Amino acid sequence: MSSDYRVVLAGNVIVDLVIDVPSLPERGGDVIGTRTELYAGGGFNTLTAARRLGAEAVYAGLHGTGPYGELVRASLAAEGIGLVLPERSDGDTGFCVALV
Template sequence: MTARSRVVLAGNVIADLVIEVPALPERGGDVIGTRTELYAGGGFNTLTAARRLGAEAVYAGLHGSGPYGDLVRSSLAAEDIGTVLRARTDGDTGFCVALVDGGGERTFVTSFGVDARMTPEEARTIAGSVRGGDLLQVSGYGLVMEVNGPLLAEVVTDLAEDVRVCFDPAPLVADIPAAVLDPVLARTDWLSCNAREAELMTSQADPRAAAEVLRGRLRAGAGVLVRA
């Protein structure tokens, strides 16, 4: 990245409620958590990593008015991460409940807030905030939303050639409509996913085989990282 390059997240920073449990309960059952934490999550982790590596980072996503929105904004400010959009006043930011079992595997339940209700004007503001040389981070969590997905796909496909796109398909990638997903993949410079997500997109259980298939769906010279 050049000195003027930034990491811009056109995704979601939400509140993460993380509960450690010995094991997931059976359907209709219950289990006692051993530790609980509430903090900003989602794309916040990407932005924080970029800042701590010395890059400028910008959050170009939605955030609401309420305790979760306040948590998101205070967490971004603490890491010196700027925002593009004003806080929405018609609801709060969404949240995710993450259950971490004794083996370290994470299971999620996500409840979106105003972050699922992007307007065309907000999409235009996001597009206008991206500068040449930036790296734009896009998540499948944004593309899977009925309202946000088509708007974000249009933002990505209309980007200047000198903007690099990094796409994280996320666990719900199988639910993203092809009309939204395929144009984003065709504009992606780096795709980063886990083996499960890669298999959902390619029907290939082997991570190396899945990566090769995915490379064929991206723009020329793009890279793929499949985490096993």
């Protein structure tokens, strides 16, 4: 796909660990999650939006070795987003926890 626009992200693409919870726990309390999912997140959302609007998109940030790095690379590839850097060998890609 050729495009007149190119988006290059030098920020972070991380993994979102999304946990469905019935309510937020009270301070110091617990709550049982009912479902969990892993998604590429962070800057991935911006790159995906750019691709879907017809722009070329390239990820120039870090991505690690391990299951989160693999998920990020697979998600980027599925959207046709290129990589600039090779995977780093000193750790996995980061993640964040989102309670829904």
